[in-house]
Amino acid sequence: MSQLGVALLKWYDQNKRDLPWRQTSDPYQIWVSEIMLQQTRVEAVLEKYRRFIVALPRVVDLAVASEEDVLGLWQGLGYYSRARNLHKAAKQVSEQYDGVVPRDYGVFRSLSGVGEYTANAVFSIAFQEPYLAMDGNLLRVASRLFAVSENITTKSAKNHLKDLLEPYLSRTRPGDFNQALMDLASAICLPKKPRCQGCPLIWYCQAEKLSMAEALPNRSNGKAVPVVPVTIFVFYNKNGEILIRRRNDGAFLQGLWELPWVEQVPTEQVSETSPKYQIRDALTSYTFSHKQWLIQLRQCSVSQLEMDTSPEKWVDPILVEPTPNSEYQWVSVDQLGQYPMSTVFRHVFSLV
Numbered sequence: 287m288s289q290l291g292v293a294l295l296k297w298y299d300q301n302k303r304d305l306p307w308r309q310t311s312d313p314y315q316i317w318v319s320e321i322m323l324q325q326t327r328v329e330a331v332l333e334k335y336r337r338f339i340v341a342l343p344r345v346v347d348l349a350v351a352s353e354e355d356v357l358g359l360w361q362g363l364g365y366y367s368r369a370r371n372l373h374k375a376a377k378q379v380s381e382q383y384d385g386v387v388p389r390d391y392g393v394f395r396s397l398s399g400v401g402e403y404t405a406n407a408v409f410s411i412a413f414q415e416p417y418l419a420m421d422g423n424l425l426r427v428a429s430r431l432f433a434v435s436e437n438i439t440t441k442s443a444k445n446h447l448k449d450l451l452e453p454y455l456s457r458t459r460p461g462d463f464n465q466a467l468m469d470l471a472s473a474i475c476l477p478k479k480p481r482c483q484g485c486p487l488i489w490y491c492q493a494e495k496l497s498m499a500e501a502l503p504n505r506s507n508g509k510a511v512p513v514v515p516v517t518i519f520v521f522y523n524k525n526g527e528i529l530i531r532r533r534n535d536g537a538f539l540q541g542l543w544e545l546p547w548v549e550q551v552p553t554e555q556v557s558e559t560s561p562k563y564q565i566r567d568a569l570t571s572y573t574f575s576h577k578q579w580l581i582q583l584r585q586c587s588v589s590q591l592e593m594d595t596s597p598e599k600w601v602d603p604i605l606v607e608p609t610p611n612s613e614y615q616w617v618s619v620d621q622l623g624q625y626p627m628s629t630v631f632r633h634v635f636s637l638v
């Protein structure tokens with residue numbers, strides 16, 4: 287198992303919430319809990335769940351119950367279509383599968399109201415099959431663990447995060463792995479103020495390292511944001527220092543320290559074969575609330591001649607655009623933390 291998985295499950299074993307659906311391995315009862323928990327807080331579900339399971343302990347009991355009784359038991363949970371779908375699915379199980387919850391993933395997934403999340407949660411928790419149950423909580427934790435700034439409401443970001451988290455999924459305890467992340471999300475990795483200092487995953491968390499935890503996840507209301515190609519330059523001198531600047535020109539991100547950047551990919555002014563610059567390109571992206579930067583990074587080693595000249599004289603022509611009133615500083619990597627900087631540049635520093 288991955289070290290991340292070991293740390294997570296160790297924390298879970300010591301801190302897991304005592305919840306009634308965790309005292310059973312009955313797939314039907316786990317299924318009911320997962321449907322109830324969708325869009326509903328755990329505290330609101332507890333009593334309703336107990337009442338429901340006492341009244342309808344088996345899938346066949348639910349199948350023969352009247353709709354009125356089922357909706358009565360669901361009362362207070364809202365989103366009644368969930369109850370109707372669950373009722374319908376119980377009838378399908380009862381009529382087509384002898385009242386036994388199907389062990390075939392595809393068959394279970396085809397039942398009324400069973401989406402990918404529900405199927406993954408039930409199969410991992412009840413059957414110990416290696417499926418990740420990616421709900422909004424897990425997406426939040428994963429976006430921070432891997433410092434992914436894509437908008438998590440998009441399908442591509444969800445798939446990306448799932449791909450990143452999947453290798454860490456415990457093959458022996460997949461259900462506990464999912465539930466551990468759910469507990470972590472509700473107790474530690476909180477939406478607004480994550481409690482990173484008490485987090486068992488702090489050593490593995492990229493967002494914490496980059497001071498981005500509170501800025502993530504990015505959920506820009508699902509609206510498409512314009513993608514802007516940007517080139518960011520990392521100029522370093524023979525002392526290993528990096529050139530940073532502070533612009534006071536009223537432009538985007540002005541007033542903070544940053545690396546010299548330009549909203550385009552200059553090609554004519556900087557030749558990749560030029561002996562003057564050792565250029566290494568890297569591509570990454572960063573999403574702000576109103577736009578996404580598709581970043582090309584250029585690392586350039588600066589000559590003594592340039593070091594002896596004031597930076598705006600040679601930086602502005604490379605950037606194509608003059609940046610008036612800029613203040614430049616050569617700083618060592620150790621000193622970077624002392625300069626107020628937007629998270630996008632902290633993200634970039636992690637790559638160089």
Ligand code: SF4
Nearest residue numbers: 475480482485491499
């Ligand atoms: S270190 Fe902080 S941001 Fe990272 S997973 Fe833990 S609580 Fe979340």
